[in-house]
Amino acid sequence: MLEVAHIRENKEAFAKALSKRNIDAATLLDQVIAADELRRNSQSQLDEVLADSNKFSKEIGMLFKSGEAQKANLLKEKTAGLKEQSKTLQEQLNAATEELQNLLYQLPNVPHDSVPEGNSDEDNEEIFREGDIPELHDGALPHWELAKKYDIIDFELGTKITGAGFPVYKGKGARLQRALISYFLDKNTAAGYTEYQVPHLVNEASGFGTGQLPDKEGQMYHVTEDDLYLIPTAEVPVTNMFRGDLRSHSELPIACTGYTPCFRREAGSYGAHVRGLNRLHQFDKVEIVRIEHPDNSAAALDGMVDHVKTILQELELPYRILRLCGGDLGFTSHLTYDFELFSTAQDRWLEISSVSNFLTFQANRLKLRFKDQDGQNKLAHTLNGSALALPRVLAGILENCQTPEGIKIPKALVPYCGFDMID
RNA sequence: AGAAAGGUGGCCGAGUGGCUUAAGGCGCACGCUUGGAAAGCGUGUAUACGGAAACGUAUCGAGGGUUCGAAUCCCUUCCUUUCUGCCA
Structure with missing residues (x-):
């Protein structure tokens, strides 16, 4: 499996090298980059929601500890929508990751410079x-x-x-x-x-x-x-x-x-x-x-x-x-x-x-x-x-x-x- | 195949709901010490992803669930070990 980070930086070089295998990888490489971008965006969004949720949990824990149950319960209400959001984003992230995997599985290794052109x-x-x-x-x-x-x-x-x-x-x-x-x-x-x-x-x-x-x-x-x-x-x-x-x-x-x-x-x-x-x-x-x-x-x-x-x-x-x-x-x-x-x-x-x-x-x-x-x-x-x-x-x-x-x-x-x- | 016990970092191993920010040990790195080494002492040391960075997120076999919050509780599943059965 090729490394996405390298493809991201060097798409043209990959396409050129892969052409030696007599395949046109350009479309596939574009799809890889798109899927990778979607994956990264999804993760950023998800991370934010989870960060909020973690922050609230910590505060609630502190409040309970110091006996301020009322304040804690009030704070609990604020966490209501977060779970639903994180679930949706998690699904989006999983889908993008899977899509990326499937695309990467289809790409063969890059031939060495010395590999001669040829079909058979x-x-x-x-x-x-x-x-x-x-x-x-x-x-x-x-x-x-x-x-x-x-x-x-x-x-x-x-x-x-x-x-x-x-x-x-x-x-x-x-x-x-x-x-x-x-x-x-x-x-x-x-x-x-x-x-x-x-x-x-x-x-x-x-x-x-x-x-x-x-x-x-x-x-x-x-x-x-x-x-x-x-x-x-x-x-x-x-x-x-x-x-x-x-x-x-x-x-x-x-x-x-x-x-x-x-x-x-x-x-x-x-x-x-x-x-x-x-x-x-x-x-x-x-x-x-x-x-x-x-x-x-x-x-x-x-x-x-x-x-x-x-x-x-x-x-x-x-x-x-x-x-x-x-x-x-x-x-x-x-x-x-x-x-x-x-x-x-x-x-x-x-x-x-x-x-x-x-x-x-x-x-x-x-x-x-x-x-x-x-x-x-x-x-x-x-x-x-x-x-x-x-x-x-x-x-x-x-x-x-x-x-x-x-x-x-x-x-x-x-x-x-x-x-x-x-x- | 049946029963029981387990799966925690590079490795071993503690940990039964919130300073776990995963104890302790081994290993590794650096430093001190030494004529040099070993030992000893000190400091540091998980991985992946996102981010220019600060930092954030995830990960305690895997997947779900309960909860504001799970290594810890529940369900499902895979694997390992031991015993029993079968067997080279």
């Missing part, structure tokens, strides 16, 4: 590429064929017990998955992230805090009986651990990592591109989250990008980094870098990580603040990224590391797997 993922800007794309032998297969050949992932079995998009991992496939989780968590904790295990269901307030609600309601599985949501990413429970907090500047930065399964309804996704592990309703992911001082969040984002790079370098996988364009940038994000792994057998890039800086956008919803050195309370900056999303990394390993003899496990993973070949 085709306009994202490649900023880095590394790793050799392997020459595959004749008869090389896509990962879903490999999964069947070596009997390590069973998609049909998952369909039987749940439905499409819920694969069953088996034998060395399951072990490799577990190895990747441990490996990622170890890399993250070595880089200073504290490991957490968090709930996989969250309440409505948490969904609002990180911005999944209300805009992405349909993407989450909703357990209506208890009004809880299955998490689409660990970002939600991890970031919400800090909801409503007021921290000392000395506690920053806070760096967390956690492994969770992620559940996404992916309503409306069909076709060849969702085959195999490419798009699932349930998948595993290790996430990193940072709470940062505003002065430091830009550097922190670069640090997260570097961190994810080192993991992919160690896994010896070919990848590239994209700076998302305005049209592809997430609703809550200010600046996002996507990591894509080259899937050689499919001849396409697969997104395996998305690293974002949200500035105060999430913190404003979360009411996540810190007391700065100057004594001022300020909204913190939040950032998060995948390090990493499992299924597509798994797909990349299967496809890129396949040989006629079997799948050769990257060296870094062998100690975690306990084997160096799937055959």
Whole structure:
């Protein structure tokens, strides 16, 4: 959620920056300012009435105390209309506040200067590429064929017990998955992230805090009986651990990592591109989250990008980094870098990580603040990224590391797997 | 699921209708003290909104109500803890 005070001061700058998202925010911004003004006026009026009322109450109390009951009763009559007035004004204030909230919920975050213009993922800007794309032998297969050949992932079995998009991992496939989780968590904790295990269901307030609600309601599985949501990413429970907090500047930065399964309804996704592990309703992911001082969040984002790079370098996988364009940038994000792994057998890039800086956008919803050195309370900056999303990394390993003899496990993973070949 | 007890500031914790302007403690900041630190002593220290400011208003889980006046009384609701039941 954007900060009203900033919009009030800088409406044109906001409109201009938001135009990069190909939306015309001018009307909405005007409405925000109007609602804000109504809210402030209502509060001023209400405060006056309440101030009067408080003054009378105090006097009456004093009079009763000094035994002047008659005078007190006389004064009581003067307070008669105040209650009605304050009630009306209170309702007006509540309505204006709610109106303002609803308007603010509709405004996405402001893109960073470096975010390129563009409408879709085709306009994202490649900023880095590394790793050799392997020459595959004749008869090389896509990962879903490999999964069947070596009997390590069973998609049909998952369909039987749940439905499409819920694969069953088996034998060395399951072990490799577990190895990747441990490996990622170890890399993250070595880089200073504290490991957490968090709930996989969250309440409505948490969904609002990180911005999944209300805009992405349909993407989450909703357990209506208890009004809880299955998490689409660990970002939600991890970031919400800090909801409503007021921290000392000395506690920053806070760096967390956690492994969770992620559940996404992916309503409306069909076709060849969702085959195999490419798009699932349930998948595993290790996430990193940072709470940062505003002065430091830009550097922190670069640090997260570097961190994810080192993991992919160690896994010896070919990848590239994209700076998302305005049209592809997430609703809550200010600046996002996507990591894509080259899937050689499919001849396409697969997104395996998305690293974002949200500035105060999430913190404003979360009411996540810190007391700065100057004594001022300020909204913190939040950032998060995948390090990493499992299924597509798994797909990349299967496809890129396949040989006629079997799948050769990257060296870094062998100690975690306990084997160096799937055959 | 049933019963009981609770929800108070950054944290802990007192507080049963009007100097509560929320005691006390911890923490934090500054000062004194010290060769330096610790301890000790002193001073200060909630949040949000409105206001150029002075200042005002709100907030004791949330929402209503009673009252001139509510942390305090009443109703509704959410959550937590303990016990019982069920259960990995």
